[in-house]
Amino acid sequence: xxxxxxxxxxxxxxxxxxxxxxxxxxxxxxxxxxxxxxxxxxxxxxxxxxxxxxxxxxxxxxxxxxxxxxxxxxxxxxxxxxxxxxxxxxxxxxxxxxxxxxxxxxxxxxxxxxxxxxxxxxxxxxxxxxxxxxxxxxxxxxxxxxxxxxxxxxxxxxxxxxxxxxxxxxxxxxxxxxxxxxxxxxxxxxxxxxxxxxxxxxxxxxxxxxxxxxxxxxxxxxxxxxxxxxxxxxxxxxxxxxxxxxxxxxxxxxxxxxxxxxxxxxxxxxxxxxxxxxxxxxxxxxxxxxxxxxxxxxxxxxxxxxxxxxxxxxxxxxxxxxxxxxxxxxxxxxxxxxxxxxxxxxxxxxxxxxxxxxxxxxxxxxxxxxxxxxxxxxxxxxxxxxxxxxxxxxxxxxxxxxxxxxxxxxxxxxxxxxxxxxxxxxxxxxxxxxxxxxxxxxxxxxxxxxxxxxxxxxxxxxxxxxxxxxxxxxxxxxxxxxxxxxxxxxxxxxxxxxxxx
Ligand SMILES: [Zn+2]
Numbered sequence: 175x176x177x178x179x180x181x182x183x184x185x186x187x188x189x190x191x192x193x194x195x196x197x198x199x200x201x202x203x204x205x206x207x208x209x210x211x212x213x214x215x216x217x218x219x220x221x222x223x224x225x226x227x228x229x230x231x232x233x234x235x236x237x238x239x240x241x242x243x244x245x246x247x248x249x250x251x252x253x254x255x256x257x258x259x260x261x262x263x264x265x266x267x268x269x270x271x272x273x274x275x276x277x278x279x280x281x282x283x284x285x286x287x288x289x290x291x292x293x294x295x296x297x298x299x300x301x302x303x304x305x306x307x308x309x310x311x312x313x314x315x316x317x318x319x320x321x322x323x324x325x326x327x328x329x330x331x332x333x334x335x336x337x338x339x340x341x342x343x344x345x346x347x348x349x350x351x352x353x354x355x356x357x358x359x360x361x362x363x364x365x366x367x368x369x370x371x372x373x374x375x376x377x378x379x380x381x382x383x384x385x386x387x388x389x390x391x392x393x394x395x396x397x398x399x400x401x402x403x404x405x406x407x408x409x410x411x412x413x414x415x416x417x418x419x420x421x422x423x424x425x426x427x428x429x430x431x432x433x434x435x436x437x438x439x440x441x442x443x444x445x446x447x448x449x450x451x452x453x454x455x456x457x458x459x460x461x462x463x464x465x466x467x468x469x470x471x472x473x474x475x476x477x478x479x480x481x482x483x484x485x486x487x488x489x490x491x492x493x494x495x496x497x498x499x500x501x502x503x504x505x506x507x508x509x510x511x512x513x514x515x516x517x518x519x520x521x522x523x524x525x526x527x528x529x530x531x532x533x534x535x536x537x538x539x540x541x542x543x544x545x546x547x548x549x550x551x552x553x554x555x556x557x558x559x560x561x562x563x564x565x566x567x568x569x570x571x572x573x574x575x576x577x578x579x580x581x582x583x584x585x586x587x588x589x590x591x592x593x594x595x596x597x598x599x600x601x602x603x604x605x606x607x608x609x610x611x612x613x614x615x616x617x618x619x620x621x622x623x624x625x626x627x628x629x630x631x632x633x634x635x636x637x638x639x640x641x642x643x644x645x646x647x648x649x650x651x652x653x654x655x656x657x658x659x660x661x662x663x664x665x666x667x668x669x670x671x672x673x674x675x
Contacts, residue, residue: 249398249414255375255387257402257409263382264409266317267402271356273318277305277326279349285330298327318358319380325359325399353492357403365400367393367413377411387411406496407504422579425522432521433631435590435623436529439608441562442513443623445631450513454505463498466491506563507570514570518580524571527587528636529564585633594618595628 259267281301288294305323309316315323336344366378369389376384377400395417402411433445442450455463473488517524571582593600599615606612611622 247396247398247416249416250419251395251415251417252412253391253393253415254410254412255390257377257411258386258388259382259409263385266382267358267409268356268404269314270318270322270358271404273315274322274326274358275350275352275354275356277315277318277323278330281327281330282347282349285334298324298331301327317381319360319364321361321364321380322358325361329359353496355403355405357401360400360402362398362400362414365397367397385411405503406493406498406500419576421576425579425581427520428522430521431523431525431631432517433525433627433629433633434517435527435627435630436562436564436567437623438562440623441509442567443621443627444517445624445627447621447624449621449623450509452505452509454502454509459498459502463495466495466498470495507566510563510567511570511574514567514574518571518574518578521580523581523583524575525583525585525630525633525635526568526571527590527630528584529587583635585630586636590629590633591622591626593629595620595625595632 284301284304285296288296302324305315305320305327309320309323330347333344333347336342337346360379364380367375368378368384369375370386373389375387375389377387378384379400379402393413393415395415397413398416399414400411401414402409404410435443437443440449440451444450470488470491473485473491477484477488568582571580574580575582589600592602592604594604594611594613594616596618597613597616599613601614604611604613605622607622609622610619611625612619
């Protein structure tokens with residue numbers, strides 16, 4: 175067993191060394207800082223950070239040196255603020271973000287490899303040693319604060335736990351793509367938050383020091399951790415905050431029930447006749463985005479043909495696309511969180527039709543032997559469904575319901591749009607058009623979405639859905655199945671076998 179561990183460790187070193195050379199192009203190496211922090215216990219780090227932060231009078235939060243209280247208090251909500259780093263700080267953060275992605279992907283491959291070759295399940299604690307080694311060998315890994323590196327490994331642990339959890343919808347942990355959002359995690363002990371004035375605050379990060387952020391809303395609790403990220407529009411800092419949420423036993427307005435129908439044309443229709451909708455792009459913006467995407471596609475094809483590296487021009491266009499898409503995402507998130515807040519504040523029970531957004535938006539393409547039908551129409555509908563943010567809305571509802579005591583109930587989705595809400599007559603012809611509903615039996619006429627919402631309000635609740643792995647494969651022995659190797663030969667293994675030959 176010991177031999178195995180040692181071998182594995184050596185292997186690990188090779189893995190890191192092998193990967194290093196072709197990863198230099200990924201991470202911009204920032205040279206100059208030769209402070210290579212020694213691997214420390216978190217608490218030691220916290221003590222160091224404590225003393226590094228000036229003992230300013232209005233320091234709000236940061237590391238709590240008392241470890242006992244720390245482990246009992248966890249973040250129960252998040253707060254996100256726009257971060258304003260200087261150009262130098264932004265460069266360094268970007269470089270750290272790429273290092274974090276590299277670390278995540280490398281650690282994932284190492285775990286898959288260890289499992290495939292030796293049936294060993296590695297965890298963050300096993301990989302911390304490899305990380306320390308990598309920090310000794312590679313300056314650009316050493317530049318990333320040690321605590322952030324360890325946090326990345328813990329995130330990977332969490333990704334595995336989610337995958338193994340039958341109730342969690344997450345699939346197998348996947349590699350982070352190069353174009354993915356940059357993000358750098360920091361544990362609470364490594365950071366300190368200070369309020370400068372009414373509008374501004376600063377967060378003190380290891381090695382970088384204080385960065386300004388716009389204090390756009392109250393923190394409301396103790397900061398437990400932070401993630402600095404770049405989403406295409408700008409830099410943000412998200413704090414995991416402990417505010418001590420207590421879900422009320424009874425809603426402030428008991429016995430208020432609302433049915434919500436989610437549609438592709440009108441995003442949300444309520445059983446009381448309200449209809450909420452918002453366009454997240456104008457047609458001109460859509461056209462611009464499509465033009466940029468086709469341009470980026472053409473450039474990518476040309477680049478592949480030449481076998482060249484990504485040009486600065488392509489990079490600029492990609493940044494423009496990322497910016498446009500991030501703006502659309504922000505508008506959508508704003509719409510669904512506002513809608514969820516209002517619904518939860520006003521109603522004790524919110525009823526939704528039980529939808530599997532993932533199953534609904536699956537492609538209709540089919541296979542080469544068995545091509546699907548109405549592929550174009552289905553693709554259009556999928557786009558409309560995803561565009562309205564149905565899944566995001568459910569998440570926002572569940573999140574808001576924790577503070578208001580609202581219960582989210584699900585009802586079977588079948589025939590809600592074809593049934594008359596007055597007499598119960600169910601027929602396909604009842605729905606006269608997309609917008610109007612006219613009952614063939616009693617002549618009841620209403621808006622089709624509102625009629626559906628009333629049906630949803632009055633319907634009996636469905637049995638709780640199976641989620642996660644339980645829904646993916648009903649085979650219950652699967653929940654204790656160890657991670658499987660999906661990609662047969664990773665770049666890592668290719669590198670190793672080349673060396674051994
Ligand atoms: Zn009727």
